[in-house]
Amino acid sequence: MTCEPPGRDPEPAARAAGGPAGTGLPPVVELARAAYAYADGPPVLSGVTFAVHPGRSLALLGRNGSGKTTLLRLLSGGLRPSAGELRLDGRPVGGGRAELTRLRTSVQLVLQDPDDQLFAASVGQDVSFGPLNLGLPPEEVDRRVAESLAALEIAALRDRPTHLLSYGQRKRAAIAGAVAMRPRVLLLDEPTAGLDPRGRERLLAVLDRLRATGTTVVMATHDVDLALRWADEAALLTPRGPRTGPAAGMLADPALLSAAGLGPTWGHAAARVLRAHGLLDGGVTGPSFPRTPEELLAWAGGAGGGDTGARHHGDAGDTAGTRGAGDTGGAEDSGDAAGGAEGTGGAGDARGSGGA
Amino acid sequence: MTCEPPGRDPEPAARAAGGPAGTGLPPVVELARAAYAYADGPPVLSGVTFAVHPGRSLALLGRNGSGKTTLLRLLSGGLRPSAGELRLDGRPVGGGRAELTRLRTSVQLVLQDPDDQLFAASVGQDVSFGPLNLGLPPEEVDRRVAESLAALEIAALRDRPTHLLSYGQRKRAAIAGAVAMRPRVLLLDEPTAGLDPRGRERLLAVLDRLRATGTTVVMATHDVDLALRWADEAALLTPRGPRTGPAAGMLADPALLSAAGLGPTWGHAAARVLRAHGLLDGGVTGPSFPRTPEELLAWAGGAGGGDTGARHHGDAGDTAGTRGAGDTGGAEDSGDAAGGAEGTGGAGDARGSGGA
Amino acid sequence: MHIAEGFLPPWHAAAWTAAAAPFVVHGARSLTRLVREHPGNTLLLGASGAFTFVLSALKIPSVTGSCSHPTGTGLGTVLFRPPVMAVLSTITLLFQALLLAHGGLTTLGANVFSMAVAGPWAGYGAYRLLRRLGAPLTAAVFTAAFTADLVTYCVTSVQLALAFPDPAGGFPAALAKFGSVFAVTQLPLAVAEGVLTVLVIRLLTQA
């Protein structure tokens, strides 16, 4: 591990994190040198600058206690930074009621535990809470409720009491409540926690559809494999502040992952091994790493087994999201190329401290 | 997918599940043709036969709602089966107080949410609850409290109030409460849910140490990768009942995984791809599949990069547990061999229905 | 509206403690009986006590512009009946004294008498009466919460007036003085608590 110092050099990643190359759009919401400390506690965040650009799927990664939830609450106006400022469309958000309303119709946060968000008697009533508070006329409220329930694939649950729902259903009902506010940015705190593999697939498919309709989705998680699979941008919360950049590149950097208290991803590890054996640079096209075990198997099929491989690839792509292989390709390639050989060193390192 | 019917044939796995070959020890606790239904609900489990043999690490896998928690509660005596029976050391457990006490000193269940178990104002007080209920003298209770807190690495938290602990600390406090009963079998419901990678590593290390001191550990989870990494025996809850067998073999069977609503594991996928390319049968020794991305990278190093690989392997093995590479090897090989080519088909299948 | 620590002269404090004691002891007996009937009742009663505590931490907007806290005893007394409520409210009052510095230990007896005994019994009485007369649930619940709150405040005013009689007008004048000082905050609060209790009950019965 120690024989490969370049693997720990954060510079390449820092450069990658510098600018959200590709989209020229200004951020919807951003924190500038923001700090926050809970009452009588040490600061959770300090000097944090963080921007959410439109049209992305951004994964916010970090250990428990690294400040992911606090960051999301600051972005959604649930907490006010003790220093620095929050900006919406470039303008500072003050404490005024009108400003907060503008923020909350633009940015919505969904908490980890759906039971904290569902407080009405039925799913439909709960989802109507936000639109009613916006002062919309009843027909419009009704339309929004129907629309958000449909978006979350729970239209049939509209009249069901919330406490009779399964965990996955409650999770989707809670998200529907936020979606009914028609936010431009949807912040989700550990949305897949507690879901089984199928529930997770369904939720990811829903999020991809929301994204296709123009909603920017930010997901806090500590599942690096999920982030690699889902996000096109990643922000790693390290003790020295968040580092943002293209997901594929960021999550291939073992030094960065280790700094954030996380380990390497299966997808990158597999890609690296296959590349080390010259298997990836050859005939395989498409994304430069597998997003799921199924994709990995499909590659094996494609490289070794002939026909079936291609078909499986299609299958896997179906649930892996609506993103084509191409649209994140550029970023991934550069990230991977930089991280190639050094990866192993940093990975072993992360592991060592994890087990301590 | 449809061109490979043998891949869906459950027969090989059923045979594998037949007997816990290897240890001749009779089960500590078992359910025989047990059924259970919650009030006004359809049966969650029916005709379930399930045994926990001593000295294992058993992963209980299934979708949300498949009955994992119910099964654990039946095994721990928290619920009484509506049909069939629970046996401890081969003898049926009735509702008598002495029998229940015998069961409780043998089998302990830790629920998923630690707040469902922590009732007392401080950690030490909470852990003392079980031993006091056993009627032990104060000095012995004190000793047991100290011992279980030490086993869970939270001796320093003894006087801390439960409501000021972090989630990971509460989780460990809840487990300490069960460990203080000195059970022979410890049942854990989703113990890693909500923990970040480091928290999970720490918990797995603690569980491995408990196992080393002779406690049988059963873990319900829907994380197949975690199960493959941690368990030497796996039970998959399919709609047709639980199927038990060596973890490596069971979790390599795509048809079985699909029947339980789960997808393939990264570890097996990687092993299969490497094997398809003739990379695993060659120079690599040790377990026949990687347990973590780090192990996978170590193999790449070993196969392609020379020296560093071996060192990483050692590192990874450190946290992967105290189990040597050899002791599950035999089972894995047979499972893998049976599932080899057909795997891809079943995997694609599981994925297809997951995304629907 | 908790009488602060040290506000009452010692003899008054002792007398109110003595007056409240029989109700609390009686409540403790029925609570012990409930727990003996079913072990789970300890947890249910603990949950009820915590619910009462947390309910009194809700911030209700009042006409004066500031926020005030409900007593939470109206809803509790309908759900758990006055004897048990006496114990649960006593626990709540002890917690409020030691965790929030609301109220006190020497004044605990006086506060228990007004908030854990007089208020809940009056509220429960009003509720039973209205239900017997065929009033709808919401009306009965509103009246229970309103009455419990109002009676609590009246009893507190009596307690203060007895302790600090007017130099010229004696007890009646003191009652008028204390009554009017606290009426500004307590009357709107009693209405607000009634409304809130109805809304909560409606949500709960729908669910």
Place this chain on the structure above:
Amino acid sequence: MLPIDAAAHSNRWRRRHPLDKAVLALGLTALAVSLPAWPGAPLVALAALTALLGPARVEPRRLWRAYRVPLGFCLTGALPLLVQLGGDGAPPGLAPGGPAEAARLLLRTSAASLGLLLFAFTTPLSDVLPRLTRVGVPPAVTDVALVTYRFTFLLLDTLARVRQAQAARLGHTTRAATWRSLAGQGATVFLRAFARAARMQAGLAGRGYDGTLRVLVSGAPVSRPFLAGSLLLLAALAAATLVLERLLP
């Protein structure tokens, strides 16, 4: 989450036996109530304040935040003493002895409250509740109090998050929205409390729960020197007050 509770758990006197602290702190409160307010209350207040900020090392800012609560009540409660309602239709006027009596009341309450705060800031309820059975409180009641304590924090947590979720969906913009939010808070906390109780019963069953919540209470024994010192201090304060009362105007 509750500042006094959090401070108590990390206080320097945390490990002292609750009886030590009860004798000193509640003894001071009792003296404040029963001694003549002048000069008894200032002496007691001084002693309590010295103990709080000195050996117990309570943070002054935290203490002040907690102290404001009883002071607020006291200031409103003392107002009526300033006014006199004459009988027989005489117009209300300033009470002759009013300001003096209000001042005495203010002194007494401030001193007594400091005594209470000395106990509250040094003694977590977790150390008190299980010991209440030894002073005659029925075990069923202390058990319920123990569960109430634990659940209170869980429910306050829930309440905070529900509020946060409601605020995000503009739950406090209009009067109607505020009431909708409050009803949601009350109902959610209620449902959550009972769901928790049911789940906790399942959680405790395996550890032999039979209706009694036995816990091992550990900690330092009662300190005789501390008790003796406390009693001596209380006696000295009482004596000083009675002597000074004659000397001072």
